[in-house]
Amino acid sequence: MSSKVHVQARINGDDVEFLCEPRQSLLEVLRDVLGYTGTKEGCNNGNCGACSVILEGRLVNSCLVFGFEIQGKELQTIEGMGSPEELHPVQQQFLENAALQCGICTPGFIVSTKALLDKNPDPTEAEVRYWLAGNLCRCTGYDKIVRAVLDAAKAIKNS
Amino acid sequence: MSTNGYKVIGSRPIRHDGVDKVTGRAKYGADVQLTGMLYGKVLRSPHPHAKLKGIDTSKAEALPGVKAIATAADLPQIADKIADLGEAVVNLRDSSNNVLAYGKVLYRGHAVAAVAATSRHIAAEALELIQVEYEPLPHVTSVLEAMKDDAPILHEDLKMTEMGEETDKVSNIANHFQHKQGDPEAGFTEADMVIEREFETATVHQGYIEPHNATAEWNEEGHLTLYTSTQGAFSVRDQLVEILQIPVSKVTVVPMEIGGGFGGKISVYLAPVAAVLSRKTGHPVQMTMDRDEVFIGSGPTAASYLKIKMGATNDGRITAATAYMAYEAGAYPGSPVGAGAGCILTPYRIPNVQIDGYDVCVNKPKSNAYRAPGATNAAFGSETVVDELAEALGIDPLEFRIKNGVTEGDRRPDGPEHPRIGCIETTEAAKSSAHYGASLEPSSDGKLRGRGVASGYWFNFNGGRSAISVSVNDDGSINMLEGSTDIGGSRASISMMLAETLGLSAKDINPRVVDTDAIGYTDATGGSRTTFATGYAAHATGKALICEMKKRLAQAWEVSADAIDFKDGLFSYKNDEEKRGTFKELSGKIGGTGGPLVAQISTQPDGSGGGAFATHIVDVEVDPETGKVDILRYTAVQDVGTAIHPSYVEGQLQGGVAQGVGWALNEEYIYNTDGGMTNSSFLDYRMPTSLDLPMIETILVEVPNVSHPYGVRGVGEVPIVPPPAAIANAIYRATGTRMYELPMSPPRLASQMAKNA
Amino acid sequence: MRNLTDGREQIEVDATNIGELVAQLDARFPGFRARLCADNEDRIRPNIAVMIDGRTARKSMGEQVAEASEVHFLPAISGG
Numbered sequence: 001m002s003s004k005v006h007v008q009a010r011i012n013g014d015d016v017e018f019l020c021e022p023r024q025s026l027l028e029v030l031r032d033v034l035g036y037t038g039t040k041e042g043c044n045n046g047n048c049g050a051c052s053v054i055l056e057g058r059l060v061n062s063c064l065v066f067g068f069e070i071q072g073k074e075l076q077t078i079e080g081m082g083s084p085e086e087l088h089p090v091q092q093q094f095l096e097n098a099a100l101q102c103g104i105c106t107p108g109f110i111v112s113t114k115a116l117l118d119k120n121p122d123p124t125e126a127e128v129r130y131w132l133a134g135n136l137c138r139c140t141g142y143d144k145i146v147r148a149v150l151d152a153a154k155a156i157k158n159s
Numbered sequence: 160m161s162t163n164g165y166k167v168i169g170s171r172p173i174r175h176d177g178v179d180k181v182t183g184r185a186k187y188g189a190d191v192q193l194t195g196m197l198y199g200k201v202l203r204s205p206h207p208h209a210k211l212k213g214i215d216t217s218k219a220e221a222l223p224g225v226k227a228i229a230t231a232a233d234l235p236q237i238a239d240k241i242a243d244l245g246e247a248v249v250n251l252r253d254s255s256n257n258v259l260a261y262g263k264v265l266y267r268g269h270a271v272a273a274v275a276a277t278s279r280h281i282a283a284e285a286l287e288l289i290q291v292e293y294e295p296l297p298h299v300t301s302v303l304e305a306m307k308d309d310a311p312i313l314h315e316d317l318k319m320t321e322m323g324e325e326t327d328k329v330s331n332i333a334n335h336f337q338h339k340q341g342d343p344e345a346g347f348t349e350a351d352m353v354i355e356r357e358f359e360t361a362t363v364h365q366g367y368i369e370p371h372n373a374t375a376e377w378n379e380e381g382h383l384t385l386y387t388s389t390q391g392a393f394s395v396r397d398q399l400v401e402i403l404q405i406p407v408s409k410v411t412v413v414p415m416e417i418g419g420g421f422g423g424k425i426s427v428y429l430a431p432v433a434a435v436l437s438r439k440t441g442h443p444v445q446m447t448m449d450r451d452e453v454f455i456g457s458g459p460t461a462a463s464y465l466k467i468k469m470g471a472t473n474d475g476r477i478t479a480a481t482a483y484m485a486y487e488a489g490a491y492p493g494s495p496v497g498a499g500a501g502c503i504l505t506p507y508r509i510p511n512v513q514i515d516g517y518d519v520c521v522n523k524p525k526s527n528a529y530r531a532p533g534a535t536n537a538a539f540g541s542e543t544v545v546d547e548l549a550e551a552l553g554i555d556p557l558e559f560r561i562k563n564g565v566t567e568g569d570r571r572p573d574g575p576e577h578p579r580i581g582c583i584e585t586t587e588a589a590k591s592s593a594h595y596g597a598s599l600e601p602s603s604d605g606k607l608r609g610r611g612v613a614s615g616y617w618f619n620f621n622g623g624r625s626a627i628s629v630s631v632n633d634d635g636s637i638n639m640l641e642g643s644t645d646i647g648g649s650r651a652s653i654s655m656m657l658a659e660t661l662g663l664s665a666k667d668i669n670p671r672v673v674d675t676d677a678i679g680y681t682d683a684t685g686g687s688r689t690t691f692a693t694g695y696a697a698h699a700t701g702k703a704l705i706c707e708m709k710k711r712l713a714q715a716w717e718v719s720a721d722a723i724d725f726k727d728g729l730f731s732y733k734n735d736e737e738k739r740g741t742f743k744e745l746s747g748k749i750g751g752t753g754g755p756l757v758a759q760i761s762t763q764p765d766g767s768g769g770g771a772f773a774t775h776i777v778d779v780e781v782d783p784e785t786g787k788v789d790i791l792r793y794t795a796v797q798d799v800g801t802a803i804h805p806s807y808v809e810g811q812l813q814g815g816v817a818q819g820v821g822w823a824l825n826e827e828y829i830y831n832t833d834g835g836m837t838n839s840s841f842l843d844y845r846m847p848t849s850l851d852l853p854m855i856e857t858i859l860v861e862v863p864n865v866s867h868p869y870g871v872r873g874v875g876e877v878p879i880v881p882p883p884a885a886i887a888n889a890i891y892r893a894t895g896t897r898m899y900e901l902p903m904s905p906p907r908l909a910s911q912m913a914k915n916a
Numbered sequence: 917m918r919n920l921t922d923g924r925e926q927i928e929v930d931a932t933n934i935g936e937l938v939a940q941l942d943a944r945f946p947g948f949r950a951r952l953c954a955d956n957e958d959r960i961r962p963n964i965a966v967m968i969d970g971r972t973a974r975k976s977m978g979e980q981v982a983e984a985s986e987v988h989f990l991p992a993i994s995g996g
């Protein structure tokens with residue numbers, strides 16, 4: 001049994017401190033230690049994108065990062081994006097476009113989309129499909145998701 | 160207001176659970192956290208077939224942090240019993256042996272033991288310390304091999320049922336049945352053209368993104384509370400009651416949000432094991448599967464072998480057809496061959512038809528339902544033969560389908576007559592679609608392009624039990640409790656039907672899916688039944704509320720209830736201006752007439768009403784070098800009855816197409832000679848990504864279901880049925896190569912094209 | 917069941933409910949009842965579906981059958 005590591009990080013703008021085992025992934029830490037269960041697990045292997053978070057401005061799969069690796073870093077999760085009263089335009093467009101069915105992939109897609117639009121505010125359909133290819137959705141066939149992303153880009157531009 | 164005369168139905172409100180789901184607040188099964196909770200993990204068999212000689216758990220028990228270990232010895236041994244779990248008919252002894260192997264392991268991945276520990280990592284370490292003594296046995300992992308007389312036998316006590324009668328023959332073939340009408344031999348003689356082909360399809364997985372999970376809390380009073388993501392909380396309760404042999408009143412199942420099911424989340428895998436571990440430890444125990452475990456330890460759908468023969472006259476009339484269908488049941492009897500056999504030739508009027516179905520055990524996970532179970536495999540075969548026949552006769556493939564299409568009064572191959580259905584309307588809409596009318600430009604860089612079509616049928620389960628319980632608030636809003644798992648927006652569609660009935664808006668309804676103590680028995684969300692059957696209950700609930708409201712208004716207005724009218728959302732008494740108002744307006748004004756307005760309804764529609772038909776059109780581009788297929792354009796046409804929330808209806812069509820495309824082109828369980836699956840990850844089991852698909856066009860044909868007050872027809876399953884055949888037909892048009900095996904993966908297609916060249 | 921009925925797929929009987937229907941068929945084709953009902957239970961086996969004029973019938977023997985009705989016994993199926 002390994003002894004725990006003390007980690008300090010900034011998550012969704014809040015300073016957070018926690019103890020974790022060196023073998024715990026960031027995904028596990030978020031879900032089991034910190035109770036941020038909005039970040040989902042689909043594969044624990046880097047293949048589905050359900051666990052997408054933004055670490056220091058970069059989109060990463062939190063299942064592929066160790067929890068202690070975020071020491072001193074800035075992390076953004078789905079919990080930091082919009083609130084029920086004030087949804088982020090990406091969230092609003094996912095709702096308007098009915099871009100979710102079961103919704104398990106949705107937090108990952110929304111975080112991933114935010115990372116895309118931060119970089120490329122005016123993506124083409126092909127660029128959206130390319131960027132989101134790391135996020136699996138088994139319910140929607142992606143049609144409405146891609147439309148939601150394109151509409152969100154428009155909404156952000158117009159605001 | 161929409162064109163159908165409804166106010167709410169046909170509109171596209173934002174779903175009630177939407178905000179929770181886009182903000183990460185919605186709680187799925189794996190998000191449950193209880194005080195003192197332990198984590199459970201399952202030890203799985205490395206052998207595809209072996210005797211279990213002994214399990215030594217002592218080393219694992221000694222590991223600090225390990226709190227309990229469970230094996231089949233902790234489950235009551237139950238006798239053979241066939242149970243009707245809503246729609247799934249299962250043998251409970253098999254279910255029990257599947258969740259923890261007893262005596263024998265029957266597939267690689269079969270659960271053998273389970274550990275509860277203070278952390279996931281300790282539980283995983285403990286698994287490695289459990290010593291299991293196996294005596295490996297020869298295994299069989301293909302349906303045709305398993306049917307041979309000298310095949311290794313999975314169940315020494317399984318006697319083959321032949322045409323409904325149990326024989327003395329010990330065999331992997333659990334069951335052979337037949338549907339027959341007319342005289343196929345005479346029908347083939349009458350035909351001018353007869354085509355016969357053989358097909359094989361691989362084992363595929365539903366591929367829901369959320370792995371299985373269960374969190375059990377068995378308290379000191381002996382009451383079991385089970386939190387899980389499931390298509391049917393009551394089905395889970397039934398299975399727990401039977402597998403654990405405990406009274407139904409001692410079990411509460413709390414349905415959490417569910418991350419996809421597609422038929423694969425009705426059977427239990429972890430729930431009874433978590434329950435046993437909780438009972439042993441006195442703590443809540445949570446179990447979740449890894450992705451690898453989902454592939455090897457849950458219930459994928461059947462691989463199959465089909466042989467189909469069909470004959471037609473020169474003027475394009477189908478005279479006869481036969482189908483031989485052998486489906487892999489996996490470790491225990493119960494493949495979807497029955498459903499496949501009921502769907503295979505159903506879109507066509509065929510006077511002489513014979514269908515033989517075989518349910519065959521192999522050393523693979525127990526197969527389970529997957530969206531229109533059995534029908535996709537079947538249509539891959541039958542729709543390819545239909546395409547070949549149309550081509551041989553020089554008839555447009557959609558014209559050929561329309562010519563032979565079924566209408567009300569025609570018989571299904573399995574006997575019953577079709578009620579009013581939209582088979583022909585759907586095919587005609589496909590034929591006159593923009594997509595079918597557009598010409599397909601050839602590729603400029605040497606790739607090959609072609610267009611294919613295919614049709615499909617799924618019964619739809621227009622029955623089962625559904626309950627709704629409502630209470631009306633003073634502001635006219637309604638709290639609505641239901642027992643149907645919402646996988647893709649059914650809270651919204653059911654609320655919309657209640658709102659429509661009462662003249663409210665969708666927003667006025669506050670729907671909640673509640674636990675098994677809080678609502679009447681509701682069958683699982685499956686068989687495309689939920690919007691139909693729970694919507695049926697919602698309509699009945701609305702009617703009950705109207706009736707109750709009239710009684711209350713009669714008191715308040717001091718008139719007779721019979722004299723009160725409800726029309727276009729307005730209650731009124733004669734022409735009295737004082738005595739009128741909407742449900743909403745009046746809800747706050749009935750104080751003192753007998754307490755709050757509530758209603759509780761349970762219904763069981765009679766199952767009539769007919770199934771769903773779909774016709775798909777696809778344009779593909781094939782790289783002749785690599786055999787890679789790209790989907791250029793896709794249109795799904797379907798009779799959807801009445802589209803309650805069109806966005807979610809379209810979504811069902813698009814999602815079904817995407818799964819069908821994966822099944823057609825890439826998805827398969829790849830087995831090595833040791834009987835192990837070699838590609839049990841999302842990297843190697845390739846499901847379609849956003850990059851693999853174009854936008855998916857939909858055409859909603861609305862032929863209202865005569866057995867539903869709002870004409871609802873289940874829409875969720877049939878869209879997965881046509882894609883593999885449509886794509887195969889398109890590949891043929893592009894390359895001249897017919898594919899008779901799924902998936903049509905690049906190496907397989909390239910080698911077939913090379914062979915034909 | 918066809919092997920019980922000399923290969924006939926359609927049989928006409930005079931019955932007002934499922935119980936009578938099964939009894940009559942059993943009288944004409946011995947073994948019919950055993951095929952449909954488990955060990956003398958008064959209920960159709962769970963793995964067999966009964967359809968009366970396209971409706972799924974409850975499986976009780978008392979289920980009414982109207983004149984000129986069509987009754988089918990089919991293997992029960994499950995959906996996804």
Ligand code: FES
Pocket residue numbers: 040041042043044045046047048049050051052061062063064
């Ligand atoms: S859970 Fe991290 S990529 Fe799938």
Ligand code: FES
Pocket residue numbers: 099100101102103104105106136137138139140368418419
């Ligand atoms: S909505 Fe279910 S996986 Fe995407």
